[in-house]
Amino acid sequence: MVSPHICDFIAELPKGPGTSCPDSPVAELLKYLATLNAQVDKSNPEVNLRLARDLIRPIFELERLCMLKAFRSTNPSENELKFFKLSIPLSCTIDQLYLAWYEHLVIPHLKLTADWNEEDKKAHADHLREILGGQYDYTCFLYDHETGQVLDRKTWAEAFPEIVEKIRDQLDFMALYCEDDTTPNYFLALADAFGCTEISQLEARWAAVDQAWIKIPPTCTMVPVHGMENYEHPVGVSPEFRLAVRTDIGSQIIEHVREAVLIHAKASNFDHDLIKLAERKLRETMDIAVFTDALRGGTCLRIRISGQVVPNRQDILVKGGKNFLNPEGIGTTVGRSHDLLRRFCTPQTAATLIPLVTFEAVLADVVSHECTHPTGCTPKVEEVLGNRSSLEEGKATIGGLAAICAVESDQARRSLAISTARVCRFLLKARRAEDDSQDYVRENMIMAGLLFNSGAMRLTETGLEVDPNNTANVDNWIDMMNDFYYRVVQAYHADNPRTAVAELEQIFCRPNNPNILALIVWLDREQPTEV
DSSP states (O other): OOOHHHHHHHHHSOOSTTSSSOSOOHHHHHHHHHHSOSOOOOOOHHHHHHIIIIIIHHHHHHHHHHHHHHHHTTOOOHHHHHHHHHHHHHHHHHHHHHHHHIIIIIHHHHHHHTTOOHHHHHHHHHHHHHHHTSSOBOEEEEEETTTTEEEEEEEHHHHSHHHHHHHHHHHHHHGGGOSSSSHHHHHHHHHHHHTOOOHHHHHHHHHHHHHHHTTSOTTOSEEEEEOOOOTTSSSBOOOEEEEEEEOOTTHHHHHHHHHHHHHHHHHTTOOHHHHHHHHIIIIIIEEEEEEEEEEEEEGGGTOOOSEEEEOOOHHHHTTOEEEEEOHHHHHHHHHHHHHHHHHHBOHHHHHHHGGGOOHHHHHHHHHHHHHHTTTTOOHHHHHHHOSSOTTHHHHHHHHHHHHHHTTOHHHHHHHHHHHHHHHHHHHSHHHHTOGGGHHHHHHHHHHHHHHHHHTSEEEETTEEEEOTTOHHHHHHHHHHHHHHHHHHHHHHTSSSHHHHHHHHHHHHOOTTOHHHHHHHHHHHSOOOOOO
16 A cells, blocks of 8 residues: 555656656556556656656665665674675665766667667667677767767776776775675675776676676675676666575475476477586576565666576676576566456456466566576677577577476466566557667567467457467467577577578567557557556
């Protein structure tokens, strides 16, 4: 139950261009402030920035104080308490860096590409990777569209010297209060990377950070996490800091799904070397667990994830990495999925599917997605296609679901329910308009096609109709997912991977599919929303 005072406060806020609040329904704004997941208008990048700065950041600052109070109650050691307390000002400073970075790099990019089609955006991303010399960029720059050149490129230390110097001091101090022998080396490497003023040395410095980070042992309860993702810019890595706390939630589900993904990869008849690489990543070097975020900073002001495999550099991931599963994000997904199924399915379908979408079911789906990311991916593939090919999110979700659905019919029914809700979520108008959601929009365009073509889903006058007990249609869906997964991995290792992936996009990512067009019309109709 939301306080009436908060509802009134949000209702009375100025909204739209020039303000700190999107012009969206109050109910959705309240959901967003609580979870960072809601159908709010994100079409104006300046409003997005002010929303993060003026509304979300104060919430995070209060959250950090509440987390500190809760942590004190666990009777931590003196060093643990000091470490936690020092992480709070570091999170605040990373917020400052992120907001400055977003204003200088992301907003100009979003304005430039606002009216571009998907093909032009991908070509621009390839061009940036080529002229900047890598998949991961830790600089700020101006881009001259007429000449295709990058201007005034600076490292973060050069662009934001006062903020970065403060971050370095905080990291040096935190290195003194670590409970293990490896984390101090990580903080010192991180301080060194932040302080780098030579663009030519940035990649090596940040790769060294990833190398030091993967050595933090599974026995470490509190795991610091730096920025490793570029969801908001084609190459720019978002500044981030989290303090993640390891739990034993869902440990049996995690192990069950990990093995299912490997068994499925073997059954898919992939090259022997790819199987061995996947086995090494998932069985020997990958630390997979449910982590709850005790502290969040930086890009967390705008993005909340349910799962994450990092680092993204394949040459480092093969040596070690962590698969973070977020219980708060998963719990939010459960509630949101129930709402989407009520809104967009027939009453009978909603009544059948909603009980299937549980925390455990969503956790299994998220684990399967994250465990499938490493399959078929190699340093060579990354070199050719970048750190995230246009079909990679679809490969991870669809291949992962095919793996766990093959294990038992009940899992297939649960995954079908979750997939129905997920398709609705990412094909909504607000999501289709978000630049940083395009990989997931594409993924769900593919999934919608598979659901319709298999007969597992159809659109009626009263909503989507899905019968998880129709074995023939569910089996067709699983077969089609297997086919897609196999073809993507084969495309990654074709003589010309770029061409092979582009050909698959033409086959599977067709927004002119009549079923998908009709679904989008259905999803875009006005929906009443309750507070």
